[in-house]
Amino acid sequence: MTPEAKVADKREAILEATIKVLQQRGLSGLKVEEVARAAEVGKGTVYLYFQDKQDLLKALVEHHALSFYRNVEQIVMQDRPFAERLREVLALRLDFASEWRGSWASVAREAHPGDPSGWLKGLRETYLRLLEVLVRSGQERGEVRRDLDPSLTAAVLDAINPQFELPRQAYLEHLMEVLVKGVGQ
């Protein structure tokens, strides 16, 4: 392992430990000591990678958002039917929402005091752009109506409201039923 890979590895281990501590103890119970213990490193090591708790949380949100986008992009770029790819993207989106269980907003607020909405909007737009690429490719394949505006349709496909707890599989099926038929030829 190169020294660079080692650094990336340790940074990622600390971020993974952070999400574990968050899930177990909530935001109010998140302490750098606990993160260090969960990551099996010294407290000083955490401070080598992150200035403070706020910096750690900001990195956490970006790390998770980026890895979500990478996964979505990988699905979107495949040469497969629109509906199959949409199903996988929506399943990922549901997993993401349930993993964070409503703590996304409070973590974002702590990571970005003041008004985090601009920062979050920037992250969110990446997802909407990927959905837009998916709609366009569905149109090119003749599987999505060409009279639909790709950007507005992407916004409609972003129909998941993570605040609402529903049986995952049944909800996903209904999303697919309505959305795929709704955009179809």
Add this chain to the structure above:
Amino acid sequence: MTPEAKVADKREAILEATIKVLQQRGLSGLKVEEVARAAEVGKGTVYLYFQDKQDLLKALVEHHALSFYRNVEQIVMQDRPFAERLREVLALRLDFASEWRGSWASVAREAHPGDPSGWLKGLRETYLRLLEVLVRSGQERGEVRRDLDPSLTAAVLDAINPQFELPRQAYLEHLMEVLVKGVGQ
């Protein structure tokens, strides 16, 4: 006007003034003095109706949510085609979202310190129940597929994400295009 109506009237005037001050000065600029000035009453009068700023904000959220639900209910209960009623409900929902422009969450937090999510979830479920009634009536009219679960379909129809700023009319048209075709026979 009866004394009861007068009280309700003054209370409502103070709440309307509060939303005006909120829109002009934001949450950080919201002061009871300003609200009193905008409502053309004395500061003491505000305290006759509301304990403090937090109580005022809690009443504001509930007042606006309830008046939104009343309007939605009125539309849902009409004996008219499903698609027409859905369009009107979604238009109301878009107006509601744009009126609050992302300040809903921060107002809710200030109105209900700690974790406002349970309180907000309760408010939100009223809206989902009304959408469910709409879906059932669409099914009874033969305009919505009977194989769709009304509660899950209501959640799918709750597709509006208020954080995202889109041209209102075009977005509404796309929602209608996708959702009405998606749930239709």
